[in-house]
Amino acid sequence: MVQNLDQIESLLQDQAKESSGDSSQDLDHSPVFNPEIQIDKEAFLKFLHIYVNQLQTQNRMNQAMALTEAEHQLNGNSWKCIVKNDLSERLISQDKDLLPYLRDQLSLPQLFLEVEISEAISDESSTRPYTPEEKLKAMAEKNPSLKKLMKLFNARIIYK
Numbered sequence: 001m002v003q004n005l006d007q008i009e010s011l012l013q014d015q016a017k018e019s020s021g022d023s024s025q026d027l028d029h030s031p032v033f034n035p036e037i038q039i040d041k042e043a044f045l046k047f048l049h050i051y052v053n054q055l056q057t058q059n060r061m062n063q064a065m066a067l068t069e070a071e072h073q074l075n076g077n078s079w080k081c082i083v084k085n086d087l088s089e090r091l092i093s094q095d096k097d098l099l100p101y102l103r104d105q106l107s108l109p110q111l112f113l114e115v116e117i118s119e120a121i122s123d124e125s126s127t128r129p130y131t132p133e134e135k136l137k138a139m140a141e142k143n144p145s146l147k148k149l150m151k152l153f154n155a156r157i158i159y160k
Contacts, residue, residue: 010074014123032110033078033112034077034110035075036076038076039074041074043106045072046100047101047105047106050105051098051102052064052067062091063091063095065088066083066087066088066091066092067092067098069072069083070084070092071083075107077110077111077112078114079102080113080114080115080153081114081115081116082116082117083116083117083118084117084118084119085117085130086117087131089115092113093113093115099111099113116157136157
């Protein structure tokens with residue numbers, strides 16, 4: 001009986017070694033830039049529009065707005081999404097359904113996404129505050145007496 005347990009244990013260890021060896025080979029499945037692949041821009045924009053509509057029906061308006069306001073550049077199998085602020089960048093980067101959906105619809109498993117924040121796109125007068133810190137800063141700029149009130153009451157607002 002002890003011999004059988006030892007055999008089972010050694011088999012399990014061998015399988016673990018084999019599977020860990022296989023997984024190290026399979027770790028790098030990330031797409032590599034390939035300039036020879038051309039993405040049909042009309043089809044891309046069509047499927048992106050469909051995806052944005054799905055987001056809106058799911059009441060995910062922030063993600064929909066981030067994708068709508070972004071500038072999209074296609075180069076080979078690379079999709080560069082240039083956004084106005086870090087909130088839009090996070091929303092697009094953390095959307096786990098977006099890239100698989102587009103890869104499936106375009107039949108392009110090599111498609112990869114780069115999200116970049118560009119100050120050139122953002123117009124200072126039309127930049128809308130999103131986070132509580134940005135909202136407070138914008139309110140204080142519009143109404144300097146808010147700064148005086150905060151100073152008078154020694155208010156420090158900490159957002160988590």
